[in-house]
Amino acid sequence: MSSQRTRDPLGISGTLIAEKYLISHAVGEGGFSVVYKAEHTIWRQPVALKCFKILANAPADQRDKLLDGFIQEGRLMAELSSRSAAIVQARDIGTFTSPDGQWLPYMVLEWLEGKPLDAVLWEETQGGAPNRSLHEAMALLEPAAVALEQVHARGIAHRDIKPANIFVIGDPRGIGVHVKVLDFGIAKVMSEHAAAAAALAHTGQDITAFTPNYGAPEQFSRTHGATGPWTDVFAMALILVEILTGKSALQGDDYMQLAVESRDPIRRPTTRAFGLDLGSTVEAVLLQALAVSPQERFRTMGQFWTALHQAVFPDAGTWSPATSSGLVSSGIPSRSSLPSMPGYAGAGASPPSSLPGSGPAVVGGTRQPENSGSFVPSTSTAVPTKRSAAPVVLGALGAVILAAGGFAALKILGGGSEVTTTADTSPTASVAAGAPSASASAATSAAAPPGCPEGMALVTGGRFFMGSDEPTFKLWQPAHKVTIDSFCIDINEVTAGEYQACSDVGDCKRPPEAISFPKDPSVSDAEHEKLLKTISEHCTFGKPELTKHPINCVSWDLADAYCKVQKKRLPTEAEWEYAARGSDGRKFPWGNEVGDHTFMNACGTECTEWETARGAKPSQRMYEANDGFPGTAPVGSFPKGKTKFGLNDMVGNVWEWTGDWFAVYKDEEQVNPKGAPAGDRKAIRGGGFNGGFALWLNPAFRFHQLATASAPGIGFRCAREL
Structure with missing residues (x-):
């Protein structure tokens, strides 16, 4: 093995x-x-x-x-x-x-043999397995609940309970299944010794750490009270709801949305909220476990699990199961009083030393698609759904902002620029907590998501349909399911000033003085040369007044080299599209609202005026308005066009080089796809300041250009792995 x-x-x-x-x-x-x-x-x-x-x-x-x-x-x-x-x-x-x-x-x-619960849930979803019944879900989680009650009885809380920290040993639906809770103790080392951790992070901020997809209200804002065993109760209830419904209990694509969901007093994330009615008694137990106020919640896991069993088995009497050391945890019914449950395995079951079909795992791992029998430890949280999210670390600034309230905080942070959940991409895999738990992270400022350098945003991994089935444009067909790893991407297009700084120290080549791109067959050579000379006025390099405009007039090689100097790379085409749209199928990068000249820098009346003044043929206009920029605009000039991940100018300003050679899509599910292995044309995305076709407002829109071309309408932004 x-x-x-x-x-x-x-x-x-x-x-x-x-x-x-x-x-x-x-x-x-x-x-x-x-x-x-x-x-x-x-x-x-x-x-x-x-x-x-x-x-x-x-x-x-x-x-x-x-x-x-x-x-x-x-x-x-x-x-x-x-x-x-x-x-x-x-x-x-x-x-x-x-x-x-x-x-x-x-x-x-x-050294454990098995899979984390998030991997189990993901594989079952992909395999079409039905959701578990309430009896089955309780049987699966029972050992973890008993273990947590033992810990809670001592006044200790885990504070990062999530599927990735519940490790499943054995057939997840078999009689011999057993689970283990991961990452006790590590969280306290990193968070309670804040002085040392702050010194490591070179910051004086306090440290608060948790995974937002399973975060309780008091973790998002201490105005709700302190964290404690009741925080674990909230997370366990969310996991139970997720197992029963097949959906993430907290619905949101970024940290701020999850904060609002966790604290929304009107919609509580019980099974009934997802259309699954388990009866008023069970609903009441879940409502109490998921109460916004910690004071209204069950105080320990034992209280929660006792109430749940009494709701499901009202005639079974009171449990009091012994732990492996013979101690009794108060308030939890014993296994002997349980009715027969399909797939039930009690807390005292001994894990098998070796399981057929599953490889070794430490405290989590990734199942590799090329070897389905090998499960190896990893150091990231990874499921291409919202089931498992990477830990997030908030500094004091984040806590202050969140204390203002959900929707106010969303507005303050620009509609979700601080994205903090994370997931991996293998369609047959997920990762548990091979790295330290959420609490093991150092403090991070609100301006830089965990794992991403300043100036970059964290794009949460997940699944989406890349491309489009709309018949209006052949090159974006067919829509096909793609799974993407979490990654970092520049919030803004690389500016002329940034590129010049790289050039001034000898790390980047200067852009060519003469621009070059293929001639339109419908125009003469003379007309093409005139066009090149005219539009070269829009090149931004070396012009002091344009240092905050995107760099343009650079070939693919120059863009690629710049990113490498910064220890980054150009994004793949799939990463670019996912960063622009996410998983929710939105019509435009900013949502479903039709954008106008206040959302992007495209061709409006200012474009026509500029072209007419130079004797050029007017281009088609995107809108009958003046956006103020006949050429490029300073990056971030159109905040209404910001994407869900907080990215600026994903539509308009300049087209952006991607790392991929252009290739026709295949109608098949893919994981972290890349373009053709070779070619002469690179995929470009996003449209430019001189564009007038509404088609490219769709995040799926794609085109291609010779890798050797340099044009005023093409620039780039960089990406990098976490």
């Missing part, structure tokens, strides 16, 4: 840590940790060794304090896991110095 190997980020493969952990290879890497498969040389058993690289830069004078907290929480995690088979086991903790001199705390965890 093999696990996918990745590069060796820390250079420790083959080394012996603490004289007993022989490092085999890295199996996952995220922004905060690297997970290695290792062997306990004494026991001859595989283990997972998670190295917290985010702590490597901890100031020397804070390391002792940080290590003390790390050890305390490791001890807590080991104690909790020893009391319940439903909590992943922590076996050791320590520090080492990597070959390049980094001081690295690490945690040794048991």
Whole structure:
């Protein structure tokens, strides 16, 4: 049974840590940790060794304090896991110095066989499996609920309960299924030792971390009160609703929408809100578990689960199941009092040591499409749906803004520019928390989403129909389902000033003095030369008054080279379209409202006036109005045209080079598609300042241009992986 190997980020493969952990290879890497498969040389058993690289830069004078907290929480995690088979086991903790001199705390965890719950739900959805009944859903989650009650009884909360942190061992619908809760203790190390974490992040902000798709109101805004065990109750209720309905309980494509959904006093995300009526008694239990006010919620998981069982099995009596150590958690019915449930497996079930058809996993992983039997640890959250979202870290600024209220905050942040959920793309895979949980992230300013540099927006991964079936334009046919990884993309098109700065230090070539693009067969050579000379006035490089306008008149090679210098790349065509439209099938990048001259820089009366003054043939106009810019406009001049991800000028200003060679679409589902392997024409997107065809307002619109061409109407923006 093999696990996918990745590069060796820390250079420790083959080394012996603490004289007993022989490092085999890295199996996952995220922004905060690297997970290695290792062997306990004494026991001859595989283990997972998670190295917290985010702590490597901890100031020397804070390391002792940080290590003390790390050890305390490791001890807590080991104690909790020893009391319940439903909590992943922590076996050791320590520090080492990597070959390049980094001081690295690490945690040794048991090596699990199975899949995280988000992967299970995704695969079942893709396979057409019916939603679970309430009995089946309760049976699946029962071990996690019992484990959480044990923890809650001690006044401890997890604060990042989500499907990615519930690991499923065995046939998810079989009798031997068992689940484990992941990432206890790690969250506290990173969030409660805020001084050290803030020093690492070079910020004085407080740290608040959670996954917004499963966030309780008090996590979005502390005006609702403090977090605690009741926060886990809220998240577990959301997971239960999701399992029963097949839909994300909180409906939203970005952080701000999820904040509004979580705190909306009118629409509570119960099963009845999705058209599934389980009866008034069960509905009342879910309403209490999902109450906006923590004071109105069940205080612990045991109270919630007891009420749920009493609603479903009113004649079964009161439970009180013993944990693996013989201790009794108050308020939860015992397994012996349960009626027979299809697929039920109790909290005391022992996980199998090896399962046919499933590979090794640490605290999460990605099922690789090329090897469906290998499940390897990863360090990102990944399901191409809203089921599992990447953790988000809010600084104090974010908390203040959210305290103003949902819709006010949306307006303040420009309609969702701070997107914070995340997901992966494999249609047969999903990833759990191989990286530290949400609480393990360092504070991030509101201006820069977690994982993305300043000036870039985080585009949440997911699925969408790329292209269009409308018969009006052949090149965008057919519409086909595409799954996209989360990625970062420039909020604005690269400006002339930014490009010149790169050129001035010798990292980027100057654009050519003479522009060049193919001649329209309907015009003469002389007319074409006149056109080139006339419109070259619109080139922006080297003109002080145009430094904030998009760079243009650059070939694909120059655009590609600039992005690489910035440690970025050009977006794929699929990424560009997804960034412009998301998953919701909107008609335009900004929504379903027809845009006018206040939404984009396109060809209006100003365009005609400019062309007429130079004796050029007038172009077709997009609208009968003056948008104020006969050529390019400063980036971000049309905020009404902002996309759901907070991107400016995805329509208008300049066409944008993508990284793909142009290819005709295939009618098949794809994951992270790229264009043709070779060619002479690159795909371009978005339309330009001189465009007058309403067709390209559709995010699906695409065209192509010679990679060697340079024209005033073509510029670019960059992207990068998380």
